[in-house]
Amino acid sequence: DAKTTQPPSMDCAEGRAANLPCNHSTISGNEYVYWYRQIHSQGPQYIIHGLKNNETNEMASLIITEDRKSSTLILPHATLRDTAVYYCIVRSSGTYKYIFGTGTRLKVLA
Amino acid sequence: ETGVTQSPTHLIKTRGQQVTLRCSSQSGHNTVSWYQQALGQGPQFIFQYYREEENGRGNFPPRFSGLQFPNYSSELNVNALELDDSALYLCASSLELAGGRPGDTQYFGPGTRLTVL
Numbered sequence: 001d002a003k004t005t006q007p008p009s010m011d012c013a014e015g016r017a018a019n020l021p022c023n024h025s026t027i028s029g030n031e032y033v034y035w036y037r038q039i040h041s042q043g044p045q046y047i048i049h050g051l052k053n054n055e056t057n058e059m060a061s062l063i064i065t066e067d068r069k070s071s072t073l074i075l076p077h078a079t080l081r082d083t084a085v086y087y088c089i090v091r092s093s094g095t096y097k098y099i100f101g102t103g104t105r106l107k108v109l110a
Numbered sequence: 111e112t113g114v115t116q117s118p119t120h121l122i123k124t125r126g127q128q129v130t131l132r133c134s135s136q137s138g139h140n141t142v143s144w145y146q147q148a149l150g151q152g153p154q155f156i157f158q159y160y161r162e163e164e165n166g167r168g169n170f171p172p173r174f175s176g177l178q179f180p181n182y183s184s185e186l187n188v189n190a191l192e193l194d195d196s197a198l199y200l201c202a203s204s205l206e207l208a209g210g211r212p213g214d215t216q217y218f219g220p221g222t223r224l225t226v227l
Contacts, residue, residue: 101152
């Protein structure tokens with residue numbers, strides 16, 4: 001599975017969009033990009049995933065660049081409850097494990 | 111709410127003891143994975159079970175073992191506990207896909223916090 005690189009921390013004002021970048025320059029064609037978040041000592045929460053196309057659900061949007069070497073998770077209107085560690089993971093379909101990095105610690109400020 | 115539950119929530123053991131952690135996932139989730147998360151680190155994959163058989167293993171010694179049962183519950187057993195085993199232990203389940211293979215999206219439980227003294 002490809003490695004990912006994320007900034008260690010980011011701040012965002014409440015009500016503004018939070019844009020969390022992830023670099024996965026060695027991603028291969030069959031690898032998906034997954035995003036999870038973990039709120040203090042709870043289990044990671046699934047947010048969204050995608051392969052090539054941009055994806056949107058009720059929680060967030062995922063923008064994947066055309067060359068697939070990077071992606072951005074967008075929380076459109078961040079709230080204080082979005083304060084968490086956000087993990088970007090790439091994995092092949094059918095492989096059995098996620099490889100987590102250290103993630104981005106997002107702090108939403110009032 | 112992922113439908114994945116874990117017990118106990120917290121546990122304190124002493125070095126050398128054995129521990130069993132439990133996980134219960136929802137119907138149809140035939141795959142369960144276990145992760146160890148040390149303080150300040152991302153989760154580390156321990157192993158995965160699919161249809162009650164081990165389906166892959168991370169870089170953990172044999173004293174970490176598991177079982178999966180037909181009722182969508184599973185166990186993680188750790189023998190000869192060491193101080194470094196202190197961590198949050200997470201289980202994650204995924205739905206079986208059509209054609210009989212493990213689903214890719216994993217849904218995590220709240221974790222069990224193990225402290226080894």
